[in-house]
Amino acid sequence: MLTRIDHVGIACRDLAAKVEFYESVFGLTVVSMEVNEEQGVKEAMLAVAQGAHGQDVSYVQLLEPLGPETPVGKFIARRGEGVHHVGYGVADLAASMAAAEAAGLRLIDARPRHGSLGASIAFLHPGDVGGVLTELVQSARATRANPG
Numbered sequence: 001m002l003t004r005i006d007h008v009g010i011a012c013r014d015l016a017a018k019v020e021f022y023e024s025v026f027g028l029t030v031v032s033m034e035v036n037e038e039q040g041v042k043e044a045m046l047a048v049a050q051g052a053h054g055q056d057v058s059y060v061q062l063l064e065p066l067g068p069e070t071p072v073g074k075f076i077a078r079r080g081e082g083v084h085h086v087g088y089g090v091a092d093l094a095a096s097m098a099a100a101e102a103a104g105l106r107l108i109d110a111r112p113r114h115g116s117l118g119a120s121i122a123f124l125h126p127g128d129v130g131g132v133l134t135e136l137v138q139s140a141r142a143t144r145a146n147p148g
Contacts, residue, residue: 001095001096001100002089002096003088003090004058004088004089005058005086005088006058006059006087006089006119006137006139007059007061007086007116008060008083008087009061009135010060010081010083010084011072011075011079011081011083012063012081013064013076015044015062015063018062018064019033019062022046028046028047030044030045031045031046031117032045032117033045036114037066039070040067040069040071040073041063041064041066041070041072042064043062043063045061045116045117046061046062061087061116072084084133085123085132085133085134086132087121087134087137088134088135088137089138090138093120093122093136093137096136097122100124100136104128105124105125106125106128107122107123108122108123108125112138115135115137117140119140120138122135122136123136
């Protein structure tokens with residue numbers, strides 16, 4: 001079901017400062033910045049590595065809450081800045097969601113929703129995945145190939 005680590009989501013208080021840090025210290029490149037009102041965040045996707053065939057890019061996703069009552073805002077209030085979730089690539093999101101549910105995992109999302117870079121995403125409950133908020137990510141490229 002899981003094909004790769006797509007990204008690591010990191011909650012931060014100041015997106016611009018964290019972007020500058022990751023660019024200057026680690027040499028990462030911002031490939032996308034957007035506001036996702038539905039999820040209550042400003043976000044930046046920074047490319048980390050590209051696969052052998054130039055297709056599979058891994059990212060650091062920096063997330064600044066739009067307000068204190070958003071999920072990321074509440075996360076920072078409880079735990080401070082840091083790793084918020086891990087996103088795993090999947091070839092077929094609908095099939096992966098069904099397989100996760102069949103395995104007894106609780107889905108936070110009943111149906112796929114819009115994610116970064118045009119991806120389709122769904123979250124699994126952290127209580128069922130060792131305390132890790134887990135995101136399933138079907139890339140925009142995979143979504144075009146398998147609109148399912």
